[in-house]
Structure formats: C-alpha cells, structure tokens
Amino acid sequence: xxLLEVNFxxxxxxxxxxxxxxxxxxxxxxxxxxxxLALTQQTREMHFWSRSRQELWHKGATSGNTQSLxxxxxxxxxxxxxxxxxxxxxxxxxxxxxxxxxxxxxPQAPYEVLPALERTIADRKSALPDGSYTAAxxxxxxxxxxxxxxxxxxxxxxxxxxxxERVANEAADVLYHxxxxxxSRDLSLIDAKRVLDExxx
Numbered sequence: 001x002x003l004l005e006v007n008f009x010x011x012x013x014x015x016x017x018x019x020x021x022x023x024x025x026x027x028x029x030x031x032x033x034x035x036x037l038a039l040t041q042q043t044r045e046m047h048f049w050s051r052s053r054q055e056l057w058h059k060g061a062t063s064g065n066t067q068s069l070x071x072x073x074x075x076x077x078x079x080x081x082x083x084x085x086x087x088x089x090x091x092x093x094x095x096x097x098x099x100x101x102x103x104x105x106x107p108q109a110p111y112e113v114l115p116a117l118e119r120t121i122a123d124r125k126s127a128l129p130d131g132s133y134t135a136a137x138x139x140x141x142x143x144x145x146x147x148x149x150x151x152x153x154x155x156x157x158x159x160x161x162x163x164x165e166r167v168a169n170e171a172a173d174v175l176y177h178x179x180x181x182x183x184s185r186d187l188s189l190i191d192a193k194r195v196l197d198e199x200x201x
Contacts, residue, residue: 006037007079013049016081018091021070022190023115027091028099030059032081044069046085065089114189117176121183137180144181151177 008014013031020027030048032040036056039047046059046067060066067085074081092099108116124134137144155170182188 005078006034006074006081007077008034009079013051014079014081016048016083018046018067018083018085020115021084021086022188024111025098025115026100027067027085027087027097037081040069040083041072046083060088063089063093065091067091114175114179118179118183118188121180125183134180137177138184141184144177144184147177148174148181 006014012033014033014037016030016032018027018030019025030046031051032047033049033056036047036049039056039058046069048057048059049055050057058066066088067083068088069083069085071084072081073084090097092101094101121134124132125138128135128139137147151170151173155167155174158166158170179189182191
C-alpha cells in the first residue's frame with residue numbers, strides 16, 4: 001500500500017480499525033499519521049499516533065502487548081484503514097482483551113461464539129478445575145476422540161431422522177468436542193480454517 005493512496009484528514013490522520021486475524025473480533029480503533037503507517041508497513045507491527053499525547057507510539061512497546069500485522073486494507077474512499085493482526089496480550093490499556101468490552105453482549109454475535117469457547121477451553125486446560133467436563137476430557141485424550149466420533153454419528157442420525165433444531169444441537173456438540181480435541185493437541189479451529197483456505201486456492 002502506497003502512502004499516497006490514503007486520504008488523511010485535515011489533521012494528517014486516518015482512523016484504523018484493528019481486528020483479530022484469527023477470530024474476526026474488533027480489538028480497537030486508533031489513528032495513524034503517515035509516519036505511523038509507514039512504520040507499521042516496514043516493521044509489520046502496529047504503530048499509531050496518540051491524539052491525547054500528540055506523539056507516535058508503538059503498540060506494546062512498554063506493555064509487551066504487541067500486535068503483529070497480517071494484512072492491511074482500506075475502504076472505498078481510502079480514508080479508513082483495517083488492520084488484521086495477531087495480538088500478544090490484551091488490546092486495551094485497561095487489561096481487557098478488546099477496547100469494546102462495554103455494551104450489549106447478550107446474545108454474543110455469531111462470530112464471537114467459537115473464539116469465546118476456545119478461550120474457555122484454554123482456561124480449563126490451564127486450571128483443570130474439579131467438576132469440569134472439559135477438564136475431564138482433556139485429562140483423557142482418547143476419550144475426546146471417542147466423543148467426537150459419537151457426536152458426529154449423532155448429527156448424522158439427526159440429519160437423517162430428526163428436526164432442523166436437533167441437527168443444530170448435535171452440530172453444536174460436534175463443534176464443542178472438536179474444539180476440545182484440537183486444544184488437547186495445542187491446535188485450534190484457526191488451524192483447520194487455514195487448511196480450508198489453502199485448499200480453496
């Protein structure tokens with residue numbers, strides 16, 4: 001992306017939406033000037049212009065919560081940017097994963113459900129709390145595979161014999177158990193999505 005393609009505003013700034021590369025979740029909205037954009041493109045780490053401090057800042061330079069740039073896009077008017085990033089740590093200065101942690105969260109947006117599930121599974125894997133079904137599965141890897149097979153058979157039977165609601169319920173069971181299986185191998189749904197992307201090219 002050439003700097004001349006971007007239409008900076010009268011203050012020499014352009015808004016940049018930062019989105020999680022893997023989950024699609026919006027992490028923050030910040031601003032860039034030409035220097036911040038150039039540094040971001042050169043280093044492949046996010047740099048912004050702080051309007052409050054009136055200075056350039058490298059995201060994570062002091063906190064360690066860096067954002068590695070995977071792709072940079074801009075809108076039809078070239079006056080707004082979209083940065084797809086792999087984040088290390090929370091995006092928000094408050095310690096929240098995303099700056100957009102206030103407002104309406106019930107129900108979750110559909111694209112938020114699986115990433116939230118994977119984070120819950122990761123927490124269970126780390127803490128292994130007593131009474132947790134997920135922790136019990138993770139403690140016995142062979143059982144996870146059996147459950148995935150069992151749930152796949154149930155969704156197949158539901159598709160053949162039962163209602164759409166039952167199919168959706170059984171499909172949810174498959175996705176949950178598959179997510180646990182992947183986590184047990186230190187993989188995630190992102191790894192499967194990457195394979196699908198490669199196959200579609």
